Amino acid sequence: MGAHLVRRYLGDSxxxxxxxxxxxxxxxxxxxxxKQREMVATQQEMSDAQLTLQQRDYCxxxxxxxxxxxxxxxxxxxxxxxxxxxxNYCEHLDYVMRMKEYERERRLLLRKKRREKRExxxxxGQGPGEVAPxxxx
Amino acid sequence: MAAAxxxxxxxxxxxxxxxNVVPLGARTASHMSKDMLPGRYPKTxxxxxxxxxxxxxxxxxxxxxxxxxxxxGDYPKLPDRSQHERDPWYxxxxxxxxxxxxxxxxxxxDMYIRxxxxxxxxxxxxxxxxxxxxxxxxxxxxMFWVGEKYPSYQPVCRHQFSYNLGFLSALG
Numbered sequence: 001m002g003a004h005l006v007r008r009y010l011g012d013s014x015x016x017x018x019x020x021x022x023x024x025x026x027x028x029x030x031x032x033x034x035k036q037r038e039m040v041a042t043q044q045e046m047s048d049a050q051l052t053l054q055q056r057d058y059c060x061x062x063x064x065x066x067x068x069x070x071x072x073x074x075x076x077x078x079x080x081x082x083x084x085x086x087x088n089y090c091e092h093l094d095y096v097m098r099m100k101e102y103e104r105e106r107r108l109l110l111r112k113k114r115r116e117k118r119e120x121x122x123x124x125g126q127g128p129g130e131v132a133p134x135x136x137x
Numbered sequence: 138m139a140a141a142x143x144x145x146x147x148x149x150x151x152x153x154x155x156x157n158v159v160p161l162g163a164r165t166a167s168h169m170s171k172d173m174l175p176g177r178y179p180k181t182x183x184x185x186x187x188x189x190x191x192x193x194x195x196x197x198x199x200x201x202x203x204x205x206x207x208x209x210g211d212y213p214k215l216p217d218r219s220q221h222e223r224d225p226w227y228x229x230x231x232x233x234x235x236x237x238x239x240x241x242x243x244x245x246x247d248m249y250i251r252x253x254x255x256x257x258x259x260x261x262x263x264x265x266x267x268x269x270x271x272x273x274x275x276x277x278x279x280m281f282w283v284g285e286k287y288p289s290y291q292p293v294c295r296h297q298f299s300y301n302l303g304f305l306s307a308l309g
Contacts (some may be wrong), residue, residue, distance in 0.1 A: 004292040039299050046300065053307075056300040057201045100292035105294065 004106075015113050017105040025108050028074035111136065178204040180212050188213075192241045202244075213241050219249035219256040 008016040009058075028034040040061040044073035049064045066083040172191070178201060179185040188211040189199035202209035223235040230237045234250060248254050259266065299309040 002289075005287075005289055009287050017294075019290050019293075019295065037297075044302050053298065053300055053305075056307075057296060057298050060299075094296075095293065099294070101294040102292050 015106070015109045017102055017109060019102075023105055024107065029108070057094065059087060059094060062087035062090045104115065157201050175210045175212050177210055184211075192238050194241055209244070212244060215241060215243045217243075217245070217249075217256065219254050220246075220256045221257045 004016060007013075027036075037058055039058060041064055044084075045064060046056050047059050049060075049067060051060060051063065055063055062083065066080060066087050069080040070077075070081045170279045176188070177190045184192045185199060185201075186196050187195045188201065191211075192199065192213050194213060199213045201211050223229075225235070227235075229235050234246075236242065236246075243249055249256070261269075300307055
């Protein structure tokens, strides 16, 4: 917690992802079958549910179900545990995906740096030579 | 002319009523005589001694305001200390004003009463207070600037939204 900040501000900032300039690599770089995420809730449904802009993400359909359940079960504020859990889990998976994206960006930056370094060394004539294909240079 | 007659009668009645209450030339206990009021700036030592006696002060304590045309006359120049600094436990004649009967009042006594200006000494000096306050404010401004320049964030990529309001859109 905070190690990425130390690495970015006090260490080498060229291999740490800048959150304002993410992502710098194409999203399907290394994943040829990767497709864009599909929205389940339509724009019209989100508008009708009067969701705030911050709530109109890829878990909005669970949120709409939760809000409807809350409104129907008032004044029992302890109901809707199932819908609440569904929405929370969807948001959790979304957050995990964000963490993974960050880590992917970081590893790709490291890889890019290694490659540049190797090319510089090869250009100077001090390269290490051929290595096994498993080595991820 | 018709309205003048009752007016004249009213004035004559008032004069007679006033004369019945306080005859001309009589003195009441609340009036000050001319020699008890403040006078001109004292120039000779005798005038200074008379002025000090008038104000119930010792001659060596008496110091008038400088004669620079501001109109103080012979009124004494007392130290600029507010009534807050006087002993709260002493048995004053006027406990609220912390003043005794006959004591010379400060020129700005109405400012130095306990509801108003307070000249009590502070626990630390003015310089120390200024340094502490401005030091703290400068430190806070510096830290806010550091936070702006080097923001702290979670190691996640941005939250992805999908909305289209025409003028504002975050699709994809």
